[in-house]
Amino acid sequence: MGNYEAVFRSSVTDREGFWLRAAQALDWHSAPSVALDDENPPFYRWFPDGELNVAYNALDRHVDAGHGDRAALIYDSPVTGTKRSYSYAQLRDEVALFAGVLRGVGVSRGDRVVIYMPMVPEAVVAMLACARLGAVHSVVFGGFAAKELAARIDDAEPAAIVSASCGIEGSRVIEYKPLLDRAIELASYSPGARVILQRPQAGAVMGSGDVDWAEAMKSAIPADPVPVKSTDPLYVLYTSGTTGKPKGVVRDCGGYATALTWSMPNVYDIRPGQTIFTASDVGWVVGHSYIVYGPLLAGATTVLYEGKPVGTPDAGQFWRVISEYGVRTMFTAPTALRVLRKEDPNGAFAQQFDLSELKYLFLAGERLDPGTFGWASDLLGIPVIDHWWQTETGWPIVANPAGIELLEIKPGSPTRPLPGWDVQVLGTDSVPVAAGEDGAIVMKLPMPPGALPTLWKDDDRFVRSYLSAFDGYYLTGDGGRIDSDGYVFVMGRTDDIINVAGHRLSTGAMEEAVSSHPDVAECAVIGTADAVKGQVPRGFVVLKAGVDTSADNYEDQLRTELVEMVRDQVGPVASLRQVTVVPALPKTRSGKILRKTMRGIADGIDDHVPSTIDDPSVLDALRTVLSKAP
């Protein structure tokens, strides 16, 4: 145990030394002599002269040190009735072999590989195999539709795609291959080979250019790790921006591996041989960092859980996993706890299991509401730790550093900034606000290792989206405050991104889908409060003049069509269910839709009518419609 203040201070007074020391925890092919390249602001690069291989550090390094028999990955899948454990040696061998498969289909250093897979060990193997070759993976979450997958294929221009025949959502089998085939049809870019994992729950119909995973593994030649530059991309992970076009967040190799390796003992209090269970999905940043790379870089054991918190088959599965594998740290999103609380309010399931090994519950992905915090704290009797970060940052910005010193918990705050992050709250005049006052949460540049160096093939968008609002600062898109003790309170997005069941979604993408309906003149999709999912999207549409609405069930029919269009074009994960026809959308005199005002009215907090409103009577009409809407 150390002292948070002292550790944080050393990261400020001796930034170079702090991160060079952290980097020494890795095995470098060529060790870095400099920490930060700051010669080309606002573009910063970490460990510019270092060379390493991240997969080597995640696997071979531990095997070479004599820990080959230690469990690296435990796959627990209540939806298929499967449990499988991979030792470090086994996982290294699988990864080396699959890297051979990828090489065999033409993938080499710097090539992109799109991975569209459910929560199966092969998804992890595919990610690490790319890293082994110095190729760049781009994992696409399974809940996105073919159109979204196609957009990512066009942007990433992959040399190969790795997918599976199906995923399992609760009791339903979702066929992935038809979605993949459709995405390839929609995409302008024509990817190379497709490697498909056939799962027994639903086999895929293979076409020309499709390679069977199992067959290919039989004849593959294992590939050795390829040393790459620290600054080379390890992956591109697309995330929702405010427009319909997703942003390709680039992650470097050396900075990211250093930051994650530092975070495992210092934030999550996980050391070699200990077990972490991150209930998320490999399609999100949480999965990349704390199902796959962080735990393995640290020589820990990671649990890959294919199932839901409830219904697969019951609300006891998280607790079963914790007790069965001696999980020390669990990480999930608050929404998962709200689902558990709804199903099992008194925690009867938790009481059936021995949870004595569990020391911490970490939560992120959305604001941790005090009710959920209180419920989990009472149930488990351990620190329940809210922490705040984003796809862009790759690892936590603000957290209670449990492995250094457990700070006092203030419900509603993810605690204090971690080393490397200079978090500030600015007012519209670009000046820091007083302690306790609300504003835009920003980070002063440069950000620490692990944070995005740019967006894929789009330096301009990187600067435009994140660096242009306040000179010298990265704009997080979140609003909030810092109190006089230095605790950060994150209150929510200030842009058009919403957070549905811990999933980050763009209302812009949903609006694109809704407005493509022939009857719709214009529309707005906003996030409204939901007791379980945190937020759910709600659509408001204005019809084109002359549309025939005389049919009895016209609005129901329109709603069904719009919901289906969003499902089809964005994906089921968008969860758009509510659509309301309104006579007009409230706008400012310059034509900007007043989404915040609409959200207030929909949530019953009807107190924000800006003076710039064009026609206040539109709001009255909206209130009337909403008071009648289901």
Ligand code: COA
């Ligand atoms: N592949 C295909 N479809 C998927 C999918 C995937 N990987 N993930 C979700 N979907 C589908 C769901 O089946 C659902 O479809 P439906 O509308 O036909 O029922 C839809 O997308 C919405 O999914 P979701 O919002 O996840 O709702 P849910 O009711 O299935 O589950 C939770 C709700 C809270 C249990 C679930 O979201 C969860 O466990 N969340 C944990 C948070 C998390 O993983 N956060 C990531 C960052 S930490």
Ligand code: AMP
């Ligand atoms: P993602 O990029 O998907 O990880 O989503 C990042 C966004 O989720 C952040 O910008 C926040 O809006 C929200 N978020 C994540 N963690 C927290 C948290 N602990 N508290 C409040 N909001 C959070």
